Amino acid sequence: MSARRRGRLAPVSAPNPQRTIWPGDDGRTVVVIDQTRLPHVFETLDLTDLEDAAAAIETMVVRGAPLIGVTAAYGMALGLAADPSDDGVAAASARLLRTRPTAVNLAWAVRRVEEAVTALAPAARAAAAYALAGEIADEDAAMCSAIGDHGLPLVEAAWEAKGREGVVNVLTHCNAGWLATVEWGTATAPIYKAFDAGIPLHVWVDETRPRNQGASLTAWELGEKGVPHSVIVDNAGGHLMQHGMVDLCIVGSDRTTAAGDVGNKIGTYLKALAARDNGVPFYAALPSSTIDWTLRDGVAGIPIEERDPAEVTAISGMDAGGRVVEVRLTPEASPARNYAFDVTPARLVTGIITERGVAEASEEGLASLYPATT
Ligand code: MRU
Numbered sequence: 001m002s003a004r005r006r007g008r009l010a011p012v013s014a015p016n017p018q019r020t021i022w023p024g025d026d027g028r029t030v031v032v033i034d035q036t037r038l039p040h041v042f043e044t045l046d047l048t049d050l051e052d053a054a055a056a057i058e059t060m061v062v063r064g065a066p067l068i069g070v071t072a073a074y075g076m077a078l079g080l081a082a083d084p085s086d087d088g089v090a091a092a093s094a095r096l097l098r099t100r101p102t103a104v105n106l107a108w109a110v111r112r113v114e115e116a117v118t119a120l121a122p123a124a125r126a127a128a129a130y131a132l133a134g135e136i137a138d139e140d141a142a143m144c145s146a147i148g149d150h151g152l153p154l155v156e157a158a159w160e161a162k163g164r165e166g167v168v169n170v171l172t173h174c175n176a177g178w179l180a181t182v183e184w185g186t187a188t189a190p191i192y193k194a195f196d197a198g199i200p201l202h203v204w205v206d207e208t209r210p211r212n213q214g215a216s217l218t219a220w221e222l223g224e225k226g227v228p229h230s231v232i233v234d235n236a237g238g239h240l241m242q243h244g245m246v247d248l249c250i251v252g253s254d255r256t257t258a259a260g261d262v263g264n265k266i267g268t269y270l271k272a273l274a275a276r277d278n279g280v281p282f283y284a285a286l287p288s289s290t291i292d293w294t295l296r297d298g299v300a301g302i303p304i305e306e307r308d309p310a311e312v313t314a315i316s317g318m319d320a321g322g323r324v325v326e327v328r329l330t331p332e333a334s335p336a337r338n339y340a341f342d343v344t345p346a347r348l349v350t351g352i353i354t355e356r357g358v359a360e361a362s363e364e365g366l367a368s369l370y371p372a373t374t
Contacts, residue, residue, distance in 0.1 A: 028048075076133070249272070
């Protein structure tokens with residue numbers, strides 16, 4: 001990708017409490033945090049054209065369903081700056097829709113920009129798309145903050161249930177934190193609000209192989225905010241739940257069906273099974289932009305991205321000399337498969353925390369919060 005880098009080497013600390021994406025000073029470009037370099041290097045990238053935006057999504061410079069959607073909206077604006085014709089709208093939308101298949105926020109945002117600009121004269125389209133992308137970003141921040149407000153009582157209830165003794169242990173998977181959204185995160189929003197409210201908590205952070213978004217991103221952001229946490233291997237959750245060491249699970253989602261099936265990072269389903277077996281409440285936190293109202297059966301209908309097997313056969317990290325290096329894990333001749341997401345059936349989900357409140361994971365539950373969709 002041709003995007004311009006603005007570097008800052010380790011020690012890695014976010015310069016300011018900030019967003020994951022913002023308009024460039026020139027009013028035409030878009031700035032993002034390069035998430036492939038965290039937690040070792042904090043660096044921002046200027047996205048200057050459609051290809052930059054599409055490549056940023058494909059290579060996971062930006063990732064997380066809500067942030068993918070906002071980046072795609074800005075990608076439309078960047079594409080229209082070069083070609084605002086009807087063909088330009090169609091080409092930008094087709095390019096962005098090809099980037100990653102699972103998070104429905106992508107198509108939701110692209111279609112929203114497409115609909116808004118096709119009513120306009122070509123000369124007005126790029127500026128309108130850029131402004132709309134900013135509005136979508138602001139809306140996402142507001143929705144995630146509201147998810148935090150609605151999720152906070154669930155953490156408070158867990159604290160009350162423990163007789164206000166010890167700490168509330170929350171388990172989360174992958175990164176559904178502020179890095180995955182514009183601000184706050186989805187799964188982390190109730191955690192941050194509970195932490196700010198003074199509820200003593202501790203977060204179990206699943207490392208989330210193969211790309212380790214938990215170990216490298218969730219751990220980094222919780223550390224930045226001073227939230228107590230421990231990184232655990234992906235297979236530890238069941239053991240912790242059997243021993244009463246998890247009070248509730250909160251995960252994010254990339255696509256949730258109208259009936260409450262939750263598509264999320266690979267391994268989420270196994271955590272939900274362990275939670276059910278041990279009577280641990282299991283919540284998915286998501287903005288309504290993540291709900292695919294056209295789907296009911298998530299196992300049959302949610303497209304599951306399969307990524308490069310090299311993400312499974314190799315791992316990257318910082319060596320003793322401070323260099324970020326990649327090393328091979330598997331025998332050279334062993335093939336690998338890399339399924340990036342799975343689907344947790346609604347029956348295993350205790351509730352869905354949205355910007356409008358906590359819904360039962362069912363068609364009726366979601367429709368009661370979003371009646372216009374039925
Ligand atoms: O492959 P990623 O890193 O884009 O996957 C991210 C997740 O699975 C998140 O849990 C999901 O997007 C929700 S983000 C609020």
